[in-house]
Amino acid sequence: MSKLIALRTDSRLVKSLGATLTALPAYQSALADAPPAFTEVGLRYSHYSEDSLPEDSVIFRSRSRYDIDVTQLWIEAPVGGAWSIALDVQNDAMSGASPWFVGLGLDGEPGVIMSGASIQDNRVEVGVTTRYFWADGNAGLAISHSDEDDYEALSFAFDVAWNSADNSRTWTASASSSNDTVSPVKERIPVFIDEESLNTQSIYFGVSQILSQTRIARIGLSYTQSDGYLTDPYKFADRRPDTHDKWTLSAGYRQFMVNMDAALQADYRYYHDDWGTDSHTLEIGWHQNLGNHILAPYLRYYTQGEADFFSPIADRSQAFYADDYRLSSYGALTAGVRWTVQLGDWGIEAQAERYRSSNDWGLFDGDAAPALVDFWRATVGLSWRFD
Amino acid sequence: MKTVLFNTALFMLPLWLHGCTTIEPVAAWERGYLADPAMQWERGKREAKFAGHVYTSKEASSGGAGAAGGGCGCN
Amino acid sequence: MKFKRSAVGGLLALLLLAAPAIGEDVGVMAPGFSLPAIANATGTIDLDALRGDVVYLDFWASWCGPCRLSLPALDGLYQELQDQGLHVVAVSVDVVEEDSLDFLARYPVTYPVAIDTTGDTARSFAVNGMPSGYLIDRSGTVQSVHVGFKRGDEESLRHEILELLAP
Numbered sequence: 001m002s003k004l005i006a007l008r009t010d011s012r013l014v015k016s017l018g019a020t021l022t023a024l025p026a027y028q029s030a031l032a033d034a035p036p037a038f039t040e041v042g043l044r045y046s047h048y049s050e051d052s053l054p055e056d057s058v059i060f061r062s063r064s065r066y067d068i069d070v071t072q073l074w075i076e077a078p079v080g081g082a083w084s085i086a087l088d089v090q091n092d093a094m095s096g097a098s099p100w101f102v103g104l105g106l107d108g109e110p111g112v113i114m115s116g117a118s119i120q121d122n123r124v125e126v127g128v129t130t131r132y133f134w135a136d137g138n139a140g141l142a143i144s145h146s147d148e149d150d151y152e153a154l155s156f157a158f159d160v161a162w163n164s165a166d167n168s169r170t171w172t173a174s175a176s177s178s179n180d181t182v183s184p185v186k187e188r189i190p191v192f193i194d195e196e197s198l199n200t201q202s203i204y205f206g207v208s209q210i211l212s213q214t215r216i217a218r219i220g221l222s223y224t225q226s227d228g229y230l231t232d233p234y235k236f237a238d239r240r241p242d243t244h245d246k247w248t249l250s251a252g253y254r255q256f257m258v259n260m261d262a263a264l265q266a267d268y269r270y271y272h273d274d275w276g277t278d279s280h281t282l283e284i285g286w287h288q289n290l291g292n293h294i295l296a297p298y299l300r301y302y303t304q305g306e307a308d309f310f311s312p313i314a315d316r317s318q319a320f321y322a323d324d325y326r327l328s329s330y331g332a333l334t335a336g337v338r339w340t341v342q343l344g345d346w347g348i349e350a351q352a353e354r355y356r357s358s359n360d361w362g363l364f365d366g367d368a369a370p371a372l373v374d375f376w377r378a379t380v381g382l383s384w385r386f387d
Numbered sequence: 388m389k390t391v392l393f394n395t396a397l398f399m400l401p402l403w404l405h406g407c408t409t410i411e412p413v414a415a416w417e418r419g420y421l422a423d424p425a426m427q428w429e430r431g432k433r434e435a436k437f438a439g440h441v442y443t444s445k446e447a448s449s450g451g452a453g454a455a456g457g458g459c460g461c462n
Numbered sequence: 463m464k465f466k467r468s469a470v471g472g473l474l475a476l477l478l479l480a481a482p483a484i485g486e487d488v489g490v491m492a493p494g495f496s497l498p499a500i501a502n503a504t505g506t507i508d509l510d511a512l513r514g515d516v517v518y519l520d521f522w523a524s525w526c527g528p529c530r531l532s533l534p535a536l537d538g539l540y541q542e543l544q545d546q547g548l549h550v551v552a553v554s555v556d557v558v559e560e561d562s563l564d565f566l567a568r569y570p571v572t573y574p575v576a577i578d579t580t581g582d583t584a585r586s587f588a589v590n591g592m593p594s595g596y597l598i599d600r601s602g603t604v605q606s607v608h609v610g611f612k613r614g615d616e617e618s619l620r621h622e623i624l625e626l627l628a629p
Contacts (some may be wrong), residue, residue, distance in 0.1 A: 038417070044433055046437060049403060066400045074433060088436075168412065210410075211409070211410055212409075212410075224450055250451050254427075255420070267451075269451045271448040275447075279447065279448040283447065287425035289425055304448060326446060351434065373445055
């Protein structure tokens, strides 16, 4: 099952040529909404690697976890004067083991029994997005299909952005729907279902406002509802409700520091769901212009509270139960850096980040899951713009 | 201790927000800084999609700016 | 207190901007200006000196995405119709002149380009979006205003210009 998830060097102009117009921010609405000026093709490769579990966390089998290679390929082009179309293809090649269940070790502490020999799986996702532009805004429709051994998903998404008369405020709304089918592979570990399905519906409303020549902020609200088979079929002791309601409240802020030729970025999200989990996410970034390069270090702090039915060792006497670390209380910190450069029609990007989590770093109370994940991730990408 | 820190941060939030809510009108020809690539809301469409995917599959939370996207085997 | 002042300030600025609003600009005499030239001309570019010919006045900036399409497209029109009396004058609103020069190095044009670093000329024309083009007839009256630029816009613009060029 997928787990993954010239020129003059000091000119700001040369970098601004890298900005795409299909973004929705309010400040770019001063340019009057228009399709991208040029066709762009791009390729990105990312490697994601989870740390091996500490010795005293694992009761049985391999300590090593997931490794994933992700390739993203895209082409985005203007069509006529008012449309654009984009094709996105993503391939995830996964291998590794994941926690099967949590039991009591000889030391009296909870420990993980892993899923056995290395799994190899491949996921392919293809998506098409069409977008229509008019004087005051734009609207897009996206269809995507994801396919792997044990999971298939078809989703639709619609979004619209509308600019106020003086173009200082932009309203955005989007809705999406996904229809998924789970058919777990039976050779690795015992599973108890053949094929199940689940549906997810989501809506989002947001508004962004220009505050001054150098500052812009936005807020947004989203509601997501899933129903169907929501349990993890690869976990021995896992039984979840067949509905899941989720809410998020988000805020973002960007400020350009003229003297430093850099921008400060801050984003916050509050999440709440009906399984008992609340979370806070805060991300701060500093985007530094350096000639036609941008170097952007960032930090992300995340903390979540445990689901009502979570316990380190699943309590199977309850109606619902799970020992999945992803439903436990913990805090996580990501430190990363992103580098981009625009050289004429070519764009290059490189990014690396490190994620570490711990029950001690969380703001919410709750017992520690023995299998919290730590990972690092690196990405390189190339894009080309042409007429 | 954790709750004290959290509650303090929560109380500070309105003060911080107030500093950001004074709105000055910005003419169309004065939007150069706002148009700087360093001021984008997202780090790049494909990076945003990828990062969102990683966090949604490894953490309990999902969503944020934009409706939840398509599915994958990520519970 | 701060909010009240900025609200009043905002209202005044809005009224100022609304004064010759886009719709009202049409049929109005184009405000004169004299701005320093940065390409294809020396000294200053004076709008009133072009009275008697048809002028397309284009406000652009190095940070304006659609300008990567509009500047070359306008150059095409200029090269085709300058013998018939069309002038194209581009006014950059970049705060830093170097940014405009870098843009022109990548997207060169043959018509005169001036720079308005203070934004005063843009304000006098009530520029409401980027890019903004003002089609001015032989008598110096603004006949149409074009905000934004998409591929193919130069076609309809060509028809408008030909009508004004007709003796």
